[in-house]
Amino acid sequence: MKEPIQKVLHYIAIELVVYAILAIAYFCLVLQFLGTWLAELFHEQRIYYVVASVLLMTGQAIGLERLVTGLSHIIRSGKK
Amino acid sequence: MFFPISGVHINPLLLGILGLVIGILGGFFGVGGSFLSGPSLFSLGMPYNFVVGTDLIHIVGKSIVAARQHRILGHIDLKLAMAMVVGTLVGSETGVDAIEALKRSGEVNLVVGLTAIAVFTGISIFGAWESWQALRKSRATPSDADGQKKDILVFDRLAKLFHGLPLPPRISLKQSGIARISIWSIVLVSYIGGFFSGFLGGGAGYIRMPAMVYLLGIPTHIAVGTDLFEIIISAGYGAIRHAMNGNVDILVALVMHTGAAVGAQLGARLTQYFSGPWIRLAFAPLPLLGAIMVATTLITSHHS
Numbered sequence: 001m002k003e004p005i006q007k008v009l010h011y012i013a014i015e016l017v018v019y020a021i022l023a024i025a026y027f028c029l030v031l032q033f034l035g036t037w038l039a040e041l042f043h044e045q046r047i048y049y050v051v052a053s054v055l056l057m058t059g060q061a062i063g064l065e066r067l068v069t070g071l072s073h074i075i076r077s078g079k080k
Numbered sequence: 081m082f083f084p085i086s087g088v089h090i091n092p093l094l095l096g097i098l099g100l101v102i103g104i105l106g107g108f109f110g111v112g113g114s115f116l117s118g119p120s121l122f123s124l125g126m127p128y129n130f131v132v133g134t135d136l137i138h139i140v141g142k143s144i145v146a147a148r149q150h151r152i153l154g155h156i157d158l159k160l161a162m163a164m165v166v167g168t169l170v171g172s173e174t175g176v177d178a179i180e181a182l183k184r185s186g187e188v189n190l191v192v193g194l195t196a197i198a199v200f201t202g203i204s205i206f207g208a209w210e211s212w213q214a215l216r217k218s219r220a221t222p223s224d225a226d227g228q229k230k231d232i233l234v235f236d237r238l239a240k241l242f243h244g245l246p247l248p249p250r251i252s253l254k255q256s257g258i259a260r261i262s263i264w265s266i267v268l269v270s271y272i273g274g275f276f277s278g279f280l281g282g283g284a285g286y287i288r289m290p291a292m293v294y295l296l297g298i299p300t301h302i303a304v305g306t307d308l309f310e311i312i313i314s315a316g317y318g319a320i321r322h323a324m325n326g327n328v329d330i331l332v333a334l335v336m337h338t339g340a341a342v343g344a345q346l347g348a349r350l351t352q353y354f355s356g357p358w359i360r361l362a363f364a365p366l367p368l369l370g371a372i373m374v375a376t377t378l379i380t381s382h383h384s
Contacts, residue, residue: 005353012346020096023338027092030334031081038330039084050323053330054316057137060334061144064341068145072345 014075019068086130086329094124095332096339099138103343107146108350109304109363111285112139112311115200115370119377121332130329133322138333139315142340147308149348155305157255160298163263164306167270168277168314175278193378196280200371203290208364210294214357239297242269256298269295270310277314285311286367293360300356305348 034056041049081092098120102113114135121131150156182188242265243258250260273288285307292303322328351359 008349008353016342019342023096023342024093027096027335027338031092031331035084035331042085042326046324046326049330050320050328053137053323053328053333054320056330056334057141057337058144060337061141061341062148064338065145065148065345068342068345 011072011075015068015071018071018075022067023064083329083331085331086126086134088125088127088130088329088332090124090126090332092335095336099142099336099339099341100343101339102336103142103146103340103345104347104350105343105366106139106142106285106308106340107149107344107347109285109289109347109359109366111289111307111363111366112143112315114139115286115366115373117336119373126329126332129325129327130332133319133325133327134329134333134336136315136319136322137328137330138336138340140312140319141333141337142344143308143311143315145341146344146348147305147312149345150305150308150351153301153305153348153352154255155301155348155351156309157253157298157302157306158309159251160253160256160266160292160296160302161306161309163251163266164270164273164310165313167267168274168310169317171271171274171276172278172314172317173274174271175275175280178275178279189378192280193374196374197371197378199276199280199287200367200374203286204364204366204368204371206294207290207360207367211357211360211364215361218355218357236294236297238295242295243297253298256296256302258297261296265296273310274314277318284314286370289363290360293356300359301351304351304359 038049038052041052082089098117102117105111105116106113117135117138118131121135122128126134147156179188179192182191243261245262245265247262247264250262252259253261269291270288272291273284276287277284288310289303289307292298292307293300298306319328323330354362
């Protein structure tokens with residue numbers, strides 16, 4: 001059964017704030033630790049760069065989707 | 081912040097916010113959002129070759145998130161999606177070949193630009209008219225148990241024509257509520273989507289989503305979810321090709337995707353609260369926005 005839209009928007013606002021903090025920490029880490037390595041791969045070993053790019057994007061997509069879903073469950077169960 | 085692969089300085093927060101907006105649009109409408117992200121990345125100072133490739137790989141990540149969410153909601157017809165893959169890839173190749181042929185003739189910008197304006201404007205006007213008529217008609221029909229209006233299609237003549245195509249093999253699409261349809265109808269529609277993906281760039285959801293609704297008669301929610309699945313295939317294929325040619329800055333794409341991941345989930349969840357005609361009506365101005373952006377680029381590059 002669908003929840004009322006006002007309730008959903010309220011949860012979304014909380015999720016966005018928590019997620020933004022985690023996302024900022026995450027992309028600082030990614031840029032810090034992977035930036036130089038990926039730039040070297042890009043210039044020197046293009047095939048490995050392509051493989052790494054596809055794996056990183058797919059892994060991040062699945063990981064962040066689980067994170068957002070998990071956050072959503074935690075916030076909703078906390079509110080109930 | 082400096083991004084060493086493309087050699088540009090971009091504020092990562094801007095990238096995250098841009099990703100969030102595009103993610104919401106993508107999750108809600110089943111489009112890649114390249115008509116918005118492409119010009120935005122370009123205006124942030126990224127070279128155009130990197131804009132195209134980086135945008136494509138970011139679209140792949142965002143579409144994975146949104147498609148997973150739509151799958152949970154039961155909005156993906158996997159049989160339809162699989163039947164569309166070949167047409168999408170072959171169409172995409174034809175579109176890229178057409179671009180190469182136009183490059184040789186020296187008229188690529190003008191022809192692609194005018195085609196994009198004509199296609200985007202046509203989709204916008206037709207979509208706005210049809211969804212408005214469908215909304216008027218749906219007011220007279222009762223809501224279902226969830227308080228949701230039934231997905232009404234006013235202009236279903238082309239869908240009937242496509243359903244009636246007698247060419248074998250004919251398959252049934254239970255998830256989409258279609259008893260029998262020729263696989264060639266599906267291949268043709270996916271080929272058109274793939275062609276425009278290769279010809280105009282991006283995942284071509286702005287073509288494929290309405291084409292699935294108006295030509296194949298797929299319910300809007302299923303068309304949105306299934307289109308996202310197709311975008312993963314078409315944009316993924318394009319992204320790998322561009323990455324091989326050195327046109328992808330994965331760091332920019334990853335940062336943008338942190339915003340897009342949450343936006344895509346939110347957009348997908350919000351589709352539950354709107355009926356098919358409302359989603360189609362809200363979608364109508366988006367291609368027009370793309371047409372305005374292309375027209376502006378054509379005019380400014382003509383004068384420069």
